[in-house]
Amino acid sequence: MRTDRLMEARRRNRAPYKGWVLLTLGSERVRAEGCDLSMDGIGIELSSALPEDAKLVSEFVLPGITLPLELQGRLVWSDPASSRAGVRFERVDPGLAELISNFVAGRL
Numbered sequence: 001m002r003t004d005r006l007m008e009a010r011r012r013n014r015a016p017y018k019g020w021v022l023l024t025l026g027s028e029r030v031r032a033e034g035c036d037l038s039m040d041g042i043g044i045e046l047s048s049a050l051p052e053d054a055k056l057v058s059e060f061v062l063p064g065i066t067l068p069l070e071l072q073g074r075l076v077w078s079d080p081a082s083s084r085a086g087v088r089f090e091r092v093d094p095g096l097a098e099l100i101s102n103f104v105a106g107r108l
Contacts, residue, residue: 014038015104022059022068023087025050032085034060039100041073041088050075050085058087062103069096 017037021044023030030050035043042058050056054075059068071089078085092100102108 013040013104014043015106017042017060017103019060023050024057024059025054035084037100038104039089039092039097041076041086044085044087045083046078046085047083049078049080052076052078056087058089062099063108065099065108069099071096 014036015038017034019034021032021034021042023032023044030046030048032044032046035045037043042060052075056073056075057070058073059070061068072091073087073089076086076088099108
């Protein structure tokens with residue numbers, strides 16, 4: 001598949017997400033701002049760099065959901081020039097996966 005088709009498919013499977021994201025790396029807690037959300041992960045903006053491939057827990061809320069979602073993941077890319085980074089989720093609980101799927105599809 002061509003790169004432009006891959007990028008378009010990636011965009012369709014993501015939804016804009018604006019809100020806080022709390023990242024926990026061991027005993028360190030870092031606040032970030034969400035950019036977009038997919039079934040696989042979340043795009044964030046950070047004020048300080050984090051080590052790539054770092055294992056972390058991301059915590060954020062979805063519209064209409066009172067409790068924060070808490071997902072284990074890994075920082076898979078970062079761009080210091082734009083302060084953006086990407087977290088890939090690992091082992092997503094089926095109930096949380098359904099909530100994220102509904103958000104990405106515009107049903108929340």
